[in-house]
Amino acid sequence: xxxxxxxxxxxxxxxxxxxxxxxxxxxxxxxxxxxxxxxxxxxxxxxxxxxxxxxxxxxxxxxxxxxxxxxxxxxxxxxxxxxxxxxxxxxxxxxxxxxxxxxxxxxxxxxxxxxxxxxxxxxxxxxxxxxxxxxxxxxxxxxxxxxxxxxxxxxxxxxxxxxxxxxxxxxxxxxxxxxxxxxxxxxxxxxxxxxxxxxxxxxxxxxxxxxxxxxxxxxxxxxxxxxxxxxxxxxxxxxxxxxxxxxxxxxxxxxxxxxxxxxxxxxxxxxxxxxxxxxxxxxxxxxxxxxxxxxxxxxxxxxxxxxxxxxxxxxxxxxxxxxxxxxxxxxxxxxxxxxxxxxxxxxxx
Amino acid sequence: xxxxxxxxxxxxxxxxxxxxxxxxxxxxxxxxxxxxxxxxxxxxxxxxxxxxxxxxxxxxxxxxxxxxxxxxxxxxxxxxxxxxxxxxxxxxxxxxxxxxxxxxxxxxxxxxxxxxxxxxxxxxxxxxxxxxxxxxxxxxxxxxxxxxxxxxxxxxxxxxxxxxxxxxxxxxxxxxxxxxxxxxxxxxxxxxxxxxxxxxxxxxxxxxxxxxxxxxxxxxxxxxx
Numbered sequence: 377x378x379x380x381x382x383x384x385x386x387x388x389x390x391x392x393x394x395x396x397x398x399x400x401x402x403x404x405x406x407x408x409x410x411x412x413x414x415x416x417x418x419x420x421x422x423x424x425x426x427x428x429x430x431x432x433x434x435x436x437x438x439x440x441x442x443x444x445x446x447x448x449x450x451x452x453x454x455x456x457x458x459x460x461x462x463x464x465x466x467x468x469x470x471x472x473x474x475x476x477x478x479x480x481x482x483x484x485x486x487x488x489x490x491x492x493x494x495x496x497x498x499x500x501x502x503x504x505x506x507x508x509x510x511x512x513x514x515x516x517x518x519x520x521x522x523x524x525x526x527x528x529x530x531x532x533x534x535x536x537x538x539x540x541x542x543x544x545x546x547x548x549x550x551x552x553x554x555x556x557x558x559x560x561x562x563x564x565x566x567x568x569x570x571x572x573x574x575x576x577x578x579x580x581x582x583x584x585x586x587x588x589x590x591x592x593x594x595x596x597x598x599x600x601x602x603x604x605x606x607x608x609x610x611x612x613x614x615x616x617x618x619x620x621x622x623x624x625x626x627x628x629x630x631x632x633x634x635x636x637x638x639x640x641x642x643x644x645x646x647x648x649x650x651x652x653x654x655x656x657x658x659x660x661x662x663x664x665x666x667x668x669x670x671x672x673x674x675x676x677x678x679x680x681x682x683x684x685x686x687x688x689x690x691x692x693x694x695x696x697x698x699x700x701x702x703x704x705x706x707x708x709x710x711x712x713x714x715x716x717x718x719x720x721x722x723x724x725x
Numbered sequence: 726x727x728x729x730x731x732x733x734x735x736x737x738x739x740x741x742x743x744x745x746x747x748x749x750x751x752x753x754x755x756x757x758x759x760x761x762x763x764x765x766x767x768x769x770x771x772x773x774x775x776x777x778x779x780x781x782x783x784x785x786x787x788x789x790x791x792x793x794x795x796x797x798x799x800x801x802x803x804x805x806x807x808x809x810x811x812x813x814x815x816x817x818x819x820x821x822x823x824x825x826x827x828x829x830x831x832x833x834x835x836x837x838x839x840x841x842x843x844x845x846x847x848x849x850x851x852x853x854x855x856x857x858x859x860x861x862x863x864x865x866x867x868x869x870x871x872x873x874x875x876x877x878x879x880x881x882x883x884x885x886x887x888x889x890x891x892x893x894x895x896x897x898x899x900x901x902x903x904x905x906x907x908x909x910x911x912x913x914x915x916x917x918x919x920x921x922x923x924x925x926x927x928x929x930x931x932x933x934x935x936x937x938x939x940x941x942x943x944x945x946x947x948x949x950x
Contacts, residue, residue, distance in 0.1 A: 448851050454851065455848070475853055478852060
């Protein structure tokens with residue numbers, strides 16, 4: 377378990393963070409200035425909390441009551457800084473091996489990381505000659521090669537241009553197998569939705585909620601559902617490839633996505649935006665939408681923008697639909713009602 | 726050059742060179758501790774290190790006599806056990822030079838260490854590098870133009886050290902008589918002015934040469950890093 381329960385006061389800013397979550401991918405999500413970086417720095421040991429406890433698998437690295445405060449160099453927590461912080465006097469290889477040489481075990485090997493991150497052509501270059509995306513990949517590799525017990529990532533996509541973002545997100549998903557647990561902070565909902573097993577919400581220096589990512593994102597009573605880009609996430613595996621379409625198995629159902637270059641059985645995460653889901657009372661004929669699935673209405677919530685959010689249960693998992701008030705009245709939509717969900721678009725990560 | 730001049734130049738180079746050899750590693754370590762260390766007594770260490778800069782050099786020489794003189798316990802012990810004698814010896818001139826030049830070198834190294842990005846230090850810490858490890862693997866490689874500049878500064882300043890040297894080890898030609906001491910001796914003699922002028926010109930040449938060398942090395946270093 378990752379246990380965090382700390383109070384930090386740093387330069388007029390107060391952070392009060394508390395959550396206990398199983399290992400996996402934990403995303404701390406909140407706006408800029410909410411205290412995300414302070415939280416990561418405290419976990420790494422670069423900032424000392426005024427009081428509290430930070431422990432991993434029951435072993436504390438900080439415990440004010442017990443007088444424990446391990447320095448960063450003995451915590452074995454890898455840190456991927458927002459600005460990469462590669463050592464300018466070392467080559468890319470030298471940077472990658474910096475933590476590796478100081479690690480007690482070498483379960484994660486240089487070749488594995490170099491292959492996975494596709495950085496072999498960069499090894500003998502100077503960090504100064506790298507692009508933003510390349511720098512971030514090397515920083516990620518360097519942190520993984522120190523064989524961390526926990527990997528901390530501070531907005532890893534901040535310095536990366538939009539075109540490279542999807543690529544780096546895919547890389548981060550692949551490198552998960554090299555590290556038992558990750559705490560990642562971001563203000564980007566796309567990034568968080570694509571990566572997180574658990575989401576911790578942070579607002580104005582306080583963690584307000586920690587929950588499994590899928591449940592939190594589709595909770596109609598929660599703030600994220602009020603956003604224009606409210607969405608549901610579905611974890612599944614590639615089931616079959618057609619000419620133009622790939623079928624993804626999800627729970628007891630399936631969804632079709634545009635043909636994806638992934639092997640059968642590969643794990644994928646689908647994101648279905650509420651605005652891309654329409655409802656029908658009878659299965660529609662002669663329609664371009666490929667994904668039409670029976671659904672049951674679980675909850676209906678009026679939003680502040682005069683639209684209505686409908687929470688649905690389908691064989692493929694929980695979805696959300698965004699419809700107008702008129703539609704709710706005309707179709708007589710109500711909790712418990714059986715309908716058909718028309719999914720116009722699915723984003724794959 | 727006359728044999729006496731040659732002797733003085735040689736003595737200066739030997740005294741200052743040996744001083745540099747011993748002082749540079751120690752000054753670098755102290756500079757690192759002062760720049761990056763957080764420990765009780767740091768301010769006190771900072772003050773002690775700087776005293777030779779503000780105390781009259783004669784006092785420093787006198788203090789060295791009290792500690793390392795043959796009548797002092799430490800001086801006698803070093804002489805009896807190791808056969809190391811500082812008073813009236815070239816080694817003593819180096820010791821006095823070391824004490825006088827160390828503050829300058831510490832300052833120079835420290836400035837270049839403090840100018841470094843704290844972010845890199847943090848990165849090295851999270852990667853498992855301890856305090857001294859970071860000095861060797863991160864800070865000195867990045868600060869080496871500063872260390873080089875400090876070394877040349879220390880060497881050049883050492884060539885001109887006068888008060889502490891003459892007080893501690895006296896003015897013995899061929900042993901402790903460095904250039905400035907030779908100039909002083911020449912000036913003490915009737916019609917020694919011409920000899921003093923020649924020695925002064927020598928010492929200015931040496932200093933200028935050091936300055937030009939240091940500029941060239943630092944510029945080379947900047948291009949490399």
